[in-house]
Amino acid sequence: MATIDFVVESRQEGPWTVVDVQGEVDMFTAPKLRERLVETVDQGHYEIIVNLQGVSFMDSTGLGTLVGGLKRVKEHEGTLSLVCSSRPVLRVLSITGLNNVFPIHETVEQAVASS
């Protein structure tokens, strides 16, 4: 099977957990992102910024993972926002209407500043 370069890492920026994603998010790689989001919430962090600046592709499996993360944080009155300026990713967010569901920013700094 082909090796897929997909990396998910998280860090703290004050009260926010920034989840940095690199690579393509699809059926094969989305579970890793899902796992990180679940872990983050289980650890009591409910203010999450998912940084998709390093994501070159996302399909509906990835979108579903983000929605799942949003539902989890909302159960704790938390927030989940996205950082994204990649045209292909913004396009699928727009077609599905999810650009109206998630706050979307161009940089992590902007996401932090607006929260």
Added chain:
Amino acid sequence: MAPQSDQQAGVDQLRLAIPPEAGYIAMARMFAGSVARHYGCDEDVVEDVKVAVSEACTNSVKAHHDSGTIEPIELRARALNGDLSFEVVDSGRGIDTELQAAVQQGAATPPAGLYEGSLGLTLIRALFPGAEILRNDDRGTTVRFVVPANPVPERLEGLPSLD
């Protein structure tokens, strides 16, 4: 798993068969994206093709897993008269007929919170409105969509011909 091509009567046909495993969906996207670029699609269209193929292959992988089918999923590309058609053909359980009817009738994008397979088909139709989702005669499903030929730009009025 190697790509194959064949030609008949001026039609370019390319095929890729992948094992029904999620890890190969990226390969299907690479193939489809390369084909789209080769035939002159601009980058926005290339990305749309990749999304549509990824969605179709995702559904096919699920269908094969659900039915225990180990046969490969086939991705076919045909260039004819400038149009470029893509098909993803699987041998899974076949699309649910109710879902098929809903998607063919242009069911609205599901609201956020409903993400079960049907969103992928809805996304394909949003990107390629004429996309067809068909139950195969023997078994499985074929998803077919066409990238129309780029229209030839009309000469602007008043500009000299370069002919």
